[in-house]
Amino acid sequence: MDNQYTLLLVEDDSFLIEILVKKFKDNNFNVIHAGNGKDALRKAHDEDPDIIMLDIILPGMNGFEILEKLKNDETVADIPVAFLSNLGQKEDIEKGNKLGAVDFIVKANHSLDEIVKRTEELIKKHRNL
Numbered sequence: 148m149d150n151q152y153t154l155l156l157v158e159d160d161s162f163l164i165e166i167l168v169k170k171f172k173d174n175n176f177n178v179i180h181a182g183n184g185k186d187a188l189r190k191a192h193d194e195d196p197d198i199i200m201l202d203i204i205l206p207g208m209n210g211f212e213i214l215e216k217l218k219n220d221e222t223v224a225d226i227p228v229a230f231l232s233n234l235g236q237k238e239d240i241e242k243g244n245k246l247g248a249v250d251f252i253v254k255a256n257h258s259l260d261e262i263v264k265r266t267e268e269l270i271k272k273h274r275n276l
Contacts, residue, residue, distance in 0.1 A: 152197040152270050153178075153179065153196040153197050155181060155198070156178055157200065157202055159182045159204075160202075167259070170259040170260075170262075183206050183207045184212060184216075185207060187201070187213050188217065191226060197227075197270045198226065198228070198273070199227070200228075200229055200230075200252075200266065202230070202232050204233075210232065211242060211246060214230075214247060215246055218246060218247040227249040227269055227273040228247065229250035229265075230248050230250070231252050231254060232252075233254050234253075235255075249272075252265060
């Protein structure tokens with residue numbers, strides 16, 4: 148794979164961060180990490196990622212609040228955002244979709260390879276490749 152995509156990973160679980168970052172880097176992704184909403188919003192502006200993978204349960208501000216702020220900011224509103232969470236209730240998925248998420252991936256239901264593949268597909272779909 149010759150394309151290198153930039154992923155903003157918003158996650159506060161240090162073990163999960165470690166394995167996700169390694170897996171994405173092994174698949175030629177440039178990974179930027181944010182552990183909370185404030186960092187996520189700043190890095191979305193500074194780094195202009197191809198996609199944002201967002202957990203819901205985060206310190207300070209939850210993933211839904213972060214998504215809402217991203218979508219209400221025209222400078223970053225067009226960056227696709229997908230939830231990557233262990234919450235997978237129908238209400239959570241519907242709320243994410245309503246706020247503008249392009250996908251909702253339940254961590255426990257997918258292998259790391261599947262998560263990487265889905266992420267690549269979402270970027271390509273967003274870019275119409």
